[in-house]
Amino acid sequence: MFAYYLNKTLMHIFYKNAALTDYLKSINIQQTSIGFVPTMGALHQGHLSLMERSMLENEITVVSIFVNPTQFNNLEDLAKYPRTLDEDVKKIESLNPKIIIFAPNVEDIYDGKPSSESFDFDGLENQMEGKFRPGHFNGVGTVVQRLFEIVKPTNAYFGEKDFQQLQIIKKMVAKKNMGINVIGCQIFREPNKLAMSSRNELMSPNEKQEASLIYETLLNAKEKFETNSAHAVTDYVQKTFKKNTDFKLEYFQIADEVTLLPCLRKNKNKKYRAFIAVFINKIRLIDTISLN
The missing domain is CATH 3.40.50.620 (HUPs)
Structure with missing residues (x-):
């Protein structure tokens, strides 16, 4: 049929x-x-x-x-x-x-x-x-x-x-x-800037609102990356989620957009992107942002 x-x-x-x-x-x-x-x-x-x-x-x-x-x-x-x-x-x-x-x-x-x-x-x-x-x-x-x-x-x-x-x-x-x-x-986002995902439907309204922290943290990471090392920015992100017990950070990585290898030392001729995976309760969410 x-x-x-x-x-x-x-x-x-x-x-x-x-x-x-x-x-x-x-x-x-x-x-x-x-x-x-x-x-x-x-x-x-x-x-x-x-x-x-x-x-x-x-x-x-x-x-x-x-x-x-x-x-x-x-x-x-x-x-x-x-x-x-x-x-x-x-x-x-x-x-x-x-x-x-x-x-x-x-x-x-x-x-x-x-x-x-x-x-x-x-x-x-x-x-x-x-x-x-x-x-x-x-x-x-x-x-x-x-x-x-x-x-x-x-x-x-x-x-x-x-x-x-x-x-x-x-x-x-x-x-x-x-x-x-x-x-x-381009990524489509909820009104609170959470990246749209089919998994969002598994969250309660309160969880969905709390998850706005993910993109907010990525924006802050992008700003900090202008003047700080990738290691320092990673440390900031890890501390942010450690303070918010509703979340479990699985990974945060700043990587070369082409090779996806971790950024160890910034190179002005490369494009970098931040990648993140976070659990809110048992729901796994990912997001990314260009840092250039």
Whole structure:
């Protein structure tokens, strides 16, 4: 089944790889560009902004909604991850009913064997998230490669909140000569400047308000980095979260934007970015900010 009627509008939703592939072949003519927005659902304004950009830059836009099990190293986190397909479809329909939705199941993506391929991302996978989530980027690489093979996009859109993931996907595309333009898009934020995330829906209103401390601390870190060393700024961030017992700081790192290696001594010719992962109760949040 791939036709879905909502408010008397015909939308195209596909649950099988072959059905999506056949449909794209039937409507795709030479020189037609396909924009692709991979998501794990629980859509928010950040996701919708990626779709908006894709629609501006491509004749066809495809959105995938798939909670990928191989990128979770915590089964409890996987179980709690919000799954809201019906709501997601309504949000996409309100944005533009011509967007094509791909909502496969695990068996279809992994041929019944959900396991990760092993990737070499030239060391990008060993920093930050890679240190604290073993195997995470193998799972990300596996599913994104599979989705790229199915959709065959011209352009693929990812939010910069997951900046390390963005750099890793660019590296994969380059190393495998996939010929896809990977585009990073700005972070969308809540009114209190908390980075929008599907995990935000797991927080209480009070927790969500308290989490404004994350971006506030990043802004202060950026200001301090102008006149202080990376070590001094890191010390400031660690002390800030140590004083706030509702939070547990997993990591804070200032890194080179290209290599993602930690900044040991500032170089005026390099671009730096601060990365942070914080728990508020059992909810894990990440954020990032450019320091140049």
